[in-house]
Amino acid sequence: MKRIAQSKLGVCSRAAVLIATVLLGGAVLTASHTEKSSSSDALLATNNSTNAAPTPARCAASVESSACIPQSIGEAEESEILMWQLINRDRLDAACQEETKGHARPLQWDARLAAVARAHSEEMARNHFFAHTGLDGSEPSMRVSRAGIRWQATGENIAKVDTVVGAEAAFMNEPKFQPNHRGNILNPDYTHVGVGVARGAKGMLYITQEFAEYR
Numbered sequence: 001m002k003r004i005a006q007s008k009l010g011v012c013s014r015a016a017v018l019i020a021t022v023l024l025g026g027a028v029l030t031a032s033h034t035e036k037s038s039s040s041d042a043l044l045a046t047n048n049s050t051n052a053a054p055t056p057a058r059c060a061a062s063v064e065s066s067a068c069i070p071q072s073i074g075e076a077e078e079s080e081i082l083m084w085q086l087i088n089r090d091r092l093d094a095a096c097q098e099e100t101k102g103h104a105r106p107l108q109w110d111a112r113l114a115a116v117a118r119a120h121s122e123e124m125a126r127n128h129f130f131a132h133t134g135l136d137g138s139e140p141s142m143r144v145s146r147a148g149i150r151w152q153a154t155g156e157n158i159a160k161v162d163t164v165v166g167a168e169a170a171f172m173n174e175p176k177f178q179p180n181h182r183g184n185i186l187n188p189d190y191t192h193v194g195v196g197v198a199r200g201a202k203g204m205l206y207i208t209q210e211f212a213e214y215r
Contacts, residue, residue, distance in 0.1 A: 033140050033157075034155035034156075034179060035139075077197060080114065080118075080195040083195040083197065083207065086164070086165065088106040090168070091106065091107065091185065098176070099182075100188050104186055107192055110193065110194050112149055112194065113193060113211075113212060114195060115147065115196075116196070116210050117208035117209065117210040118197070118208070120156075120158070121206040121208045124198070124208075125200035125206040128200070130160050132156060151215065152213045152215050155211040156208060156209065157208070158209075159206075160205070161205055162203070164197065164207065167205070167207045168185075185209075189213045191214060192211070193210065195208070195209050196208045
């Protein structure tokens with residue numbers, strides 16, 4: 001009999017906290033977190049394809065495309081680039097247009113967001129924990145702000161899973177029109193993204209996606 005592992009999803013807001021539990025066919029832990037700000041000080045905290053896409057070529061300096069790597073992508077590893085590709089594939093998927101209304105554009109890579117995401121993934125992997133809150137008590141929006149990013153909205157998805165493709169599939173295998181991982185990925189307001197991947201004990205991947213809409 002196939003073993004069904006329990007997966008936990010968490011969405012939090014300043015007004016309420018909602019924790020949902022679902023069953024997935026695999027050892028996957030995922031959680032999402034979204035925040036919005038109407039001013040510089042006010043924060044509102046809200047929260048199966050198996051074929052890996054090929055690594056894209058580098059973009060020309062004047063080109064912005066989800067099919068190539070921006071010149072400013074920095075030291076992103078192939079697994080992080082793959083996740084970025086999968087995010088943009090899902091945002092442009094015709095099957096998701098009911099949710100995006102066709103307004104979701106490919107997210108631009110931001111090396112600062114990637115550094116925030118990578119640092120959080122590495123901290124989780126190194127210290128054997130899985131949460132949006134860092135060991136120093138920082139929340140995702142705090143870490144994004146520390147990176148010097150002025151944001152209108154920001155969101156974070158995290159996963160502990162065997163593969164990058166499996167993580168994105170788990171994120172997208174969620175109810176539509178909900179403030180969850182899928183909602184973060186398809187949110188048409190977001191314009192930039194960074195991804196961090198770190199390998200932990202027993203080869204498990206700790207994956208962080210950082211989304212942002214800039215001011």
